Amino acid sequence: MISSVPEEFASVLWWRAGGFAAAVQYLEMDWPGDDGREQRVSVTSLSEIQDELARAIEAGEQPPAFDLSGVPEQEGVPLAVKNLYYSILSNNPRYKYAYDFNAEVGPDGLLRCTVSYMPYRTGDYPDGFCGVEVDSLRSLIKVARDGLGQENIPIRITNLSLTVDDMNKALQQVGGGYLFCQLNRDGTAITVVPQGGLTLGEARARLAEIDELAEQVFQETVAAGMSQAEQAEALYTYLTQNVDYDFRYYSHPGEMPYESTTAYGALHNNLAICGGYAQAFQTLLEKAGIPCITVSGKAGGENHMWNMARIDGRWLYYDPTGDRGRADYGFLYCGVKGEALDRHTWDADWSNRLSEALFSL
Known part of the structure; x- marks a missing residue:
């Protein structure tokens, strides 16, 4: 037994306390690192x-x-x-x-x-656990989009630098307001919950309809030979000219349909609030192959949503809600730098990190 006592302690204990009794007392103490103790x-x-x-x-x-x-x-x-x-x-x-x-x-x-x-932090996944590997925010978004037909998408996160908050915020870019995605409690799956009173199947069908509507607008609006900036402005002009703001959000919020918060409201009903404008613009730019994210923050002290898109290698901001009806008078927030958003407040660092993580060259 005495041989298991670290040498630097054993000699001192033996000398100070009289030998064997002290050594036994030492061994009965709870020392960090002892197996089973x-x-x-x-x-x-x-x-x-x-x-x-x-x-x-x-x-x-x-x-x-x-x-x-x-x-x-x-x-x-x-x-x-x-x-x-x-x-x-x-x-x-x-x-x-x-x-x-x-x-x-x-x-x-x-x-x-x-x-x-969460097992991704400790590596302690259950025996036999199978999940799609996630090593970045980009792969997390891809896994979520590919698995939107499931209520739970099993994942195995392999990048310890990913944080729970960042992953959940990134997942807000998925689902178009009709499917809410987030990590489950222990981070072993992405949960997919339908919104707006729809079933999972109905929500997926609505997203498919949004995609078709966006394709139709893109084909009618964008001409061959347009640059990225010209395509973005043409699609932006379409939204700001053809989509009205649903003022029931202020006057009769209980009467405003959920659709007005989504791209479906903008592209099908031509009626939306900021979330609908922003998600519609994101969907339209995706048709043009232009990287785009939605940005959440405040404008004039109110909750607001707008966009950030990479045009010819530069990330610029677009706020179609703020520019609605201004096509004939000159846009204020069409392809501008962050400094031009003088009424807006948001986590610019997060937007920059997300955009680079999802669309880095």
Whole structure:
């Protein structure tokens, strides 16, 4: 037994405590790294527990058991520690791979915490698990688009640098407002939920109809030989001239159909609010082979959606809602740089990262 004690400790223990008895006492202690042994940490405050929890979550490990004998007020500690977990994730959103948490004090007085990690962070996928590999935001979007006929698309995320928030925000580019895509609770699948009161099949059929409508507009609007900038402006002009704003959004929001928030409202009903304008423009530009994303933020203090498209190698902004009816007077937001969006506020860094991730050359 004594031979298993690290040399730097064994000699000191033997000399100070009188030999064999001290060596046995040493071996009965809980030392980190011993196979099968529970790691324990004595704490005197909640802040010490928080520091240790943050360290464990950062490393993707289970926290040690906490000896609370030095904590003055122990009643309600499990709930307080669970609130610490929420605080850690709030201050460090990249830790959201730690998707669940439990804290209990056992009969021995030790506080034991259990963190549930998404398998992509720990590699702990269930035996026999099969999922489409996802190594980037681009591949995540492709997998989602290819699997829109399923309610759950199993995935295996292989890139540890991907964050839960970024993946869920990127998935907002999929589904055209009729299919809502997001990671499931443990990050092993993309869930696909129909919107607007439709079934999954009806939502897919609606997206197919939007695609047909966009193709028709593209064929009627874009002429051979047009440059990318000319194609984008022609399609932008079509939207701003032919689509009216659905002012029921302000006057009678309960009467406004869901369609007005989608490209279907813009391309079929010629009536939409900002989401419909932006998604319609994105769909039209895709017909032209022009990379485009929707951008969410605020304009004049109100929630708003517009577009960012790569024209001749440059990423520029378009706000067809803001320019509706202005074709004869001159557009304000047609193919402009971010500085021109003086009424808009948005996470420009995220838009830049997403656009480059999805459409990098």
